[in-house]
Amino acid sequence: MKRFVALGLVLCMMAAALVGCSSGSSSSEKTVKIGVFEPQSGDNGAGGKQEILGMQYALTKTPTVEIGGETYKVELVYADNASSNDKAPSAAQTLISGGVSVVLGSYGSGVSIAAGDTFSAAKVPAIGVTCTNPQVTSGCDVYYRICFLDPFQGTVLANFAKANGATKAYCLAKQGDDYSGGLCNYFIEAFGADNCVYEQFPADTSDFSTYVTNAQNQGCNVFFAPVSTEAAAQIIKKASAQSLGMPILAGDTWDSNVILEAAKGSDLDINVTTFYQEGANPEFDNGIKAWINSDATAKSNNGGNDELAAVTAMGYDAYYVALEAVKKAGTTDPAKVLEVLPSLEYTGVTGAIAFDEIGDAKRDSAFVKKCNTTTGVWDFVTEAKAQ
Amino acid sequence: MSLWQTIFPYILSGISVGGQYALIAIGYTMVYGILRLINFAHGDVFMVAGLSMVYLAASLPLYLAIPVMIILTVALGFTIERVAYKPLRTAPRMSVMISAIGVSYLLQNLALYITGGLNKNYPEIPWISDKITIFGATTTRVTVITPFVTIALVLILVWVINHTKIGMAMRAVSKDFETAQLMGIKINNVISITFIIGSFLAAIGSMLFFTNYPGVVPTSGGMPGLKAFVAAVFGGIGSIPGAVIGAFIIGICESLIKGLDTILMSQGVIAEQIGFATFSDAFTFILLIIILVFKPMGLFGEKQTDKV
Numbered sequence: 001m002k003r004f005v006a007l008g009l010v011l012c013m014m015a016a017a018l019v020g021c022s023s024g025s026s027s028s029e030k031t032v033k034i035g036v037f038e039p040q041s042g043d044n045g046a047g048g049k050q051e052i053l054g055m056q057y058a059l060t061k062t063p064t065v066e067i068g069g070e071t072y073k074v075e076l077v078y079a080d081n082a083s084s085n086d087k088a089p090s091a092a093q094t095l096i097s098g099g100v101s102v103v104l105g106s107y108g109s110g111v112s113i114a115a116g117d118t119f120s121a122a123k124v125p126a127i128g129v130t131c132t133n134p135q136v137t138s139g140c141d142v143y144y145r146i147c148f149l150d151p152f153q154g155t156v157l158a159n160f161a162k163a164n165g166a167t168k169a170y171c172l173a174k175q176g177d178d179y180s181g182g183l184c185n186y187f188i189e190a191f192g193a194d195n196c197v198y199e200q201f202p203a204d205t206s207d208f209s210t211y212v213t214n215a216q217n218q219g220c221n222v223f224f225a226p227v228s229t230e231a232a233a234q235i236i237k238k239a240s241a242q243s244l245g246m247p248i249l250a251g252d253t254w255d256s257n258v259i260l261e262a263a264k265g266s267d268l269d270i271n272v273t274t275f276y277q278e279g280a281n282p283e284f285d286n287g288i289k290a291w292i293n294s295d296a297t298a299k300s301n302n303g304g305n306d307e308l309a310a311v312t313a314m315g316y317d318a319y320y321v322a323l324e325a326v327k328k329a330g331t332t333d334p335a336k337v338l339e340v341l342p343s344l345e346y347t348g349v350t351g352a353i354a355f356d357e358i359g360d361a362k363r364d365s366a367f368v369k370k371c372n373t374t375t376g377v378w379d380f381v382t383e384a385k386a387q
Numbered sequence: 388m389s390l391w392q393t394i395f396p397y398i399l400s401g402i403s404v405g406g407q408y409a410l411i412a413i414g415y416t417m418v419y420g421i422l423r424l425i426n427f428a429h430g431d432v433f434m435v436a437g438l439s440m441v442y443l444a445a446s447l448p449l450y451l452a453i454p455v456m457i458i459l460t461v462a463l464g465f466t467i468e469r470v471a472y473k474p475l476r477t478a479p480r481m482s483v484m485i486s487a488i489g490v491s492y493l494l495q496n497l498a499l500y501i502t503g504g505l506n507k508n509y510p511e512i513p514w515i516s517d518k519i520t521i522f523g524a525t526t527t528r529v530t531v532i533t534p535f536v537t538i539a540l541v542l543i544l545v546w547v548i549n550h551t552k553i554g555m556a557m558r559a560v561s562k563d564f565e566t567a568q569l570m571g572i573k574i575n576n577v578i579s580i581t582f583i584i585g586s587f588l589a590a591i592g593s594m595l596f597f598t599n600y601p602g603v604v605p606t607s608g609g610m611p612g613l614k615a616f617v618a619a620v621f622g623g624i625g626s627i628p629g630a631v632i633g634a635f636i637i638g639i640c641e642s643l644i645k646g647l648d649t650i651l652m653s654q655g656v657i658a659e660q661i662g663f664a665t666f667s668d669a670f671t672f673i674l675l676i677i678i679l680v681f682k683p684m685g686l687f688g689e690k691q692t693d694k695v
Contacts, residue, residue, distance in 0.1 A: 045504040
């Protein structure tokens with residue numbers, strides 16, 4: 001009897017799996033598929049979801065595109081890379097098998113580097129939205145990106161720290177993480193290695209109190225921690241509980257309402273560099289806020305409020321860059337789209353976008369924002385350029 | 388800065404981490420003592436306790452949310468045993484272990500589905516979240532009270548095991564499963580009580596842990612669960628005092644290793660960073676290997692009478 005029950009269960013599961021496979025859409029309308037290669041879970045899940053929000057909002061504004069005289073419906077195809085380097089290639093493969101013309105993402109450089117070969121082998125162009133590590137594009141011929149790079153961001157942050165009187169920096173990165181490790185190295189290079197204390201924490205660390213104590217005991221006067229928002233929230237709590245007593249600096253990942261929420265009510269001084277300052281384009285700001293407030297899922301993906309993250313604005317621009325590319329190529333064939341990318345130019349809400357010969361965006365400025373711990377919003381500090 | 392002033396903050400956070408590991412480790416060690424089963428789902432029960440607190444505190448006042456969270460966690464532990472382990476009582480031990488791994492993944496994936504993979508902020512529990520200064524080190528009150536709460540709970544538990552009827556039944560079952568059954572002990576009740584106690588301690592542990600480190604994700608139970616398991620093996624699996632002492636040793640060592648560079652530099656022993664902090668987790672497991680090589684039963688593993 002038991003054997004039959006078990007056999008029946010197995011058959012049910014197989015049937016369910018088969019039904020899941022065959023549920024593809026079969027509309028006669030012509031569609032162009034854009035792959036969304038973003039983390040929706042794991043360390044960078046929150047950031048990935050905010051980046052997707054920008055694309056989804058852009059899709060509601062521009063749901064169709066003219067390609068070669070015909071109107072195509074745009075479809076976003078999602079793959080969750082789970083913020084994990086070993087899951088990235090299979091997520092990339094899912095998108096390629098799904099027949100996408102161009103891929104957007106990812107939030108977090110490590111997964112983009114890991115998936116580069118997969119995209120390259122299939123000759124599918126990928127446009128990085130906020131992955132700032134140089135290796136994303138330098139090691140891959142199909143990867144382009146619309147954001148600035150870490151050597152630039154690291155220098156800007158180091159200059160900002162020096163200009164604010166910092167003499168000794170405590171740098172904290174996650175072990176094996178290309179983004180935080182890379183950014184720390186560029187910061188240390190610009191700040192001076194002799195004046196930096198560099199430490200790494202292992203994955204799944206939740207106790208950051210010892211790192212805060214280390215920074216205090218080493219006599220540092222700036223705390224540089226360009227880590228994922230999840231670790232950031234823990235660091236902020238510990239820094240606040242142990243009265244850190246020095247300003248905290250971080251890169252673009254910290255431009256998130258996770259940080260604002262964690263820091264609200266504390267007496268910390270948190271500064272970050274980022275891509276977009278709210279208020280630069282009021283029309284876009286108001287439009288997306290209205291959309292986020294009208295859509296319950298979007299709102300919860302944005303952390304439960306309508307505070308705008310720079311990655312969302314970048315996601316919005318990335319969507320239009322992808323549309324421009326397929327328009328210019330005149331076809332949905334990924335190989336053709338890849339050919340037109342080097343000469344593509346587009347001006348979005350975050351500024352003018354054009355690519356250099358490596359595939360990086362030509363950008364020379366970053367915004368510095370400071371967390372206002374009483375009101376829980378970002379205050380604009382300065383627009384920084386590399387010297 | 389004196390050596391004491393440099394080291395004290397590390398010891399403080401080490402004791403606190405150790406206390407939290409201890410509360411989880413007891414759950415592992417008790418279940419092992421009675422069923423000879425490594426309950427891999429225990430770390431995830433701890434995570435679910437954290438998550439349910441997040442959701443409960445959003446709709447209920449704290450004085451209701453805390454007891455409801457504890458009841459839910461205990462119910463979860465009880466249900467897991469009844470559904471996933473009890474039907475396999477006569478099956479080979481390996482099957483039960485696989486079932487435990489299955490439950491662990493089920494809980495993680497359910498949590499992933501419900502939270503959408505996002506970090507949930509743990510509610511702040513007043514008073515224990517307050518900032519205090521002790522011997523010149525600033526920290527939160529929960530850090531200081533964790534070890535005391537842990538030790539108090541362990542003393543109560545040891546008293547229950549040694550001086551009550553159910554405790555005696557537990558000792559009997561852990562000593563000889565079949566004979567105990569023949570003597571009229573209701574095995575299933577004893578096992579259920581074991582799971583209930585383990586889950587209750589995991590619920591308390593999750594409250595202390597997440598108040599200290601306030602982000603809950605589906606994999607939150609992984610590392611603390613693993614460390615607590617190491618602590619249980621370290622102290623001699625099956626022994627409650629062993630699990631507690633093992634947990635404190637691991638917590639303190641881990642914390643000191645993370646700060647070793649800074650401590651040595653402040654004392655002028657080394658001039659440059661070596662990078663010990665990177666190896667804090669590796670160290671925990673190296674310690675485990677060394678102890679097991681010299682004492683295969685763990686620190687307190689020989690005395691069979693201690694087993695529960």
